[in-house]
Amino acid sequence: MTVRMPRDQRLVLAIAVLASFVSFLDGTVVTVALPAILDELGGGLATQQWVVDAYLVTLGALILVAGSISDVYGRLLVIRIGLVGFGLTSIAIAAAPTPEFLIIARALQGVAGALLVPSSLALITSNFRDEAQARAIGIWTALTTAAMVAGPVVGGLFVDFGSWRYAFLINVLPIAVTLWLTVSLARIGHRDVRREGARIDWLGAVLCTVGLGGTVFALIEEPSFGWSSPAIWVPLTVGLAAFAGFLVRQRFAAQPMMPLSLFRVRNFWSGNITTLFVYGALSLNGFVLGVYLQQGAGLPATLAGLATLPSTILMIVLSSRVGVWSGRLGPRLFMTVGPLTMAAGALLLLTVSEDFSYWWQVLPSVLVFGFGLTLTVTPLTSAILGAIEPARSGIASAVNNAVSRVAGLLVIAMLSAIVGGQLDLDGFHRAAVVTAALMAAGGVVSWIWIRKPEAEPGSAAAIEAESGVDPETGTGPLR
Structure with a gap:
């Protein structure tokens, strides 16, 4: 029999699901919207690449350090900051007057997105244990997968019957609901979790961001400038050197973002x-x-x-x-x-x-x-x-x-x-x-x-491997 979750755990799970859903939904919406963005703002294939990659540069670079940030400042606080940032940047994207403005807004949205997914999972793991934790992660996975279905369809509907700009505003309502749920959770006495002694590797985060950013800039803009141009080989060299520095930093940092x-x-x-x-x-x-x-x-x-x-x-x-x-x-x-x-x-x-x-x-x-x-x-x-x-x-x-x-x-x-x-x-x-x-x-x-x-010795898998007998029923080989 499944035990009913207490109210505070139900709120925690709802917050974790909605916070991650926002990020996953945006990731699937953008591809469908790219041709409409190109038609309205111009810029060619490079603009379409940057609309996707500006978000991924900051998201990929900061998603590692985001776990440390939530350990230091608390999961709920970091989620609130991420939600507010994601909402504001979604509005900025919807209002973008030029390709350059849109790309910058997407990069800032990646910063906010990096705060959401790791903190959401950390919120679950710090508030659920054992079978309840496995069940909560299963629910989180199932519901956030729905964003894969909803994103392209909902985005396509907005593009066809309204504007690509509206596709980025669909985040605003779930963000508002999630923020309201965090307030409700605080009102019933829920205490945020912080880990004593946790530190943030800001230098590692900067090196990773510069490393990825410089390399990606060179790869995207090379067709326009050529490999011999300083506008390409300088950022590429800086990017590769910064990423090498990031790896060295992870080898010697007391609390590395990416333990080698x-x-x-x-x-x-x-x-x-x-x-x-x-x-x-x-x-x-x-x-x-x-x-x-x-x-x-x-x-x-x-x-x-x-x-x-x-x-x-x-x-x-x-x-x-x-x-x-x-x-x-x-x-x-x-x-x-x-x-x-x-x-x-x-x-x-x-x-x-x-x-x-x-x-x-x-x-x-x-x-x-x-x-x-x-x-x-x-x-x-x-x-x-x-x-x-x-x-x-x-x-x-x-x-x-x-x-x-x-x-x-x-x-x-x-x-x-x-x-x-x-x-x-x-x-x-x-x-x-x-x-x-x-x-x-x-x-x-x-x-x-x-x-x-x-x-592991004594586990269900070990029993099955040794005897071929179903460890739950003991009645014969598993089918």
């Missing part, structure tokens, strides 16, 4: 390499498909948003079952077959032609791609976090989240080189091939290095 000792664990470092390939490919595929379906195939934004819905539905329906299978068989098989299946799905996009048909050219790819994604995501997360002791699971999750964001950041920065300077049909096909290559690389890495974690 984590990378001594085989499944952790190999899982994060797989993450780099897989999430880079996911970002490339999502960006190119969302933009090309509108600019190249001529679909309205709503239909472009609905195009990948079957993939998301497959994830929602099958992810929990895949998690069970992965727990029994180990993550290696799924992390190999899943990315290879997605590679095949990406190659199916090569059937897209000037005589466009969603049903025969895109839908088969979406279905195959979605099935591969379903096979991959849960085992990948389990392999990475399961390789690290529970006491460090929070920072392990933050590092993996940052790796996935940086992967998308770098691939979008290289988009012009990938598609040949223009996202026409040939560029779309080139992007499909690169997506397939990245996915295949992720599958190969998983097959070579990922291993099934050893079951």
Whole structure:
């Protein structure tokens, strides 16, 4: 029998879900809105890249330090600051008069977004224990996944029947509700959690931000200036040097943002390499498909948003079952077959032609791609976090989240080189091939290095491995 949550835990869970939902929703809305932004504000492909990457630079750089900030100042306070910042920057984006203003607002929104997701999960882990914690994280995952479904569709509806600007204002209402819930939680006597002795690695955060920012600027603007221009090689050199400094800083800092000792664990470092390939490919595929379906195939934004819905539905329906299978068989098989299946799905996009048909050219790819994604995501997360002791699971999750964001950041920065300077049909096909290559690389890495974690003595998995008997019923082999 499921025990009813106390009121304060229900409020905590609602706050955590809504705060993360805001960030996830914005991430899926923006791709559908890019063609409309280009039509109104101009700027070309580079502007579209910067609208995505300005957010990812600050988000990817600061998501690691955000956990330390919430430890020092308290989870609820950091969430409130993040919500207010996200709301104000959403309004600024909706009112943007120029591409430059929009890009700056998106970068500031990434700062606010970095405060939301890690603090939301920390709020759950600090207020729930044991089975209640697992249940709360499951609810959080299920409800925030809904943003993947809602974002492109809702964004497309606003673009088609109103303005792309309204798509960024849909955050305002959930932000207001979440802030009201934090006040309600404080009124019933809930105390915010702070960790004694926690410190913030501000120098590490600056080095990481400069490192990513300089590198991404060079990659995006290189087609305009060329590698020989000081406007390219200077920020690239500074960026690479700053990122090298960031890694050195993490080696010697008393409380590093990214403890390098984590990378001594085989499944952790190999899982994060797989993450780099897989999430880079996911970002490339999502960006190119969302933009090309509108600019190249001529679909309205709503239909472009609905195009990948079957993939998301497959994830929602099958992810929990895949998690069970992965727990029994180990993550290696799924992390190999899943990315290879997605590679095949990406190659199916090569059937897209000037005589466009969603049903025969895109839908088969979406279905195959979605099935591969379903096979991959849960085992990948389990392999990475399961390789690290529970006491460090929070920072392990933050590092993996940052790796996935940086992967998308770098691939979008290289988009012009990938598609040949223009996202026409040939560029779309080139992007499909690169997506397939990245996915295949992720599958190969998983097959070579990922291993099934050893079951702890006395655990249900150990009992099953030793006897083949269902540890819950004791009646025979598991099916």
